[in-house]
Amino acid sequence: MADLKVQIIEALNLKHLKPEDIGDDQPLFVEGLGLDSIDALELIVLLQQKHNTKIANAQDGPTIFKSVRTMAQYIQDHKSS
Template structure:
């Protein structure tokens, strides 16, 4: 999860944040980190480039991108890189 947090901070240019600032179970969108649809696209690109994971649909992304924990669990089960 720590690695994933660092990647997200880098990709989304959240320079003011550290991995410790991001709660593993906080929502990534809306409350929590407050990410938007552009950020979602960046996360999709990150998943493809860094981990070799292609998402099948936008609805799949909603489930995966709920929190750092849900992303990390999905990556650990499905990573190809």
């Protein structure tokens, strides 16, 4: 998960944050890190470019991108597919 946090910081240019500033279960959007819809698109691209993982159903987005832990779990479950 530490690597994923580094990738998120790099992809979203969150220069004011360190990996340890992002909690494993901290919400990524709105009240958590305060990410927005463009960031959601960047995270989808990150999954594709860095982890060769696509999101088959757009409706699953809010669940997958709830936190770093849910993202990591999704990558783990779908990496080989």
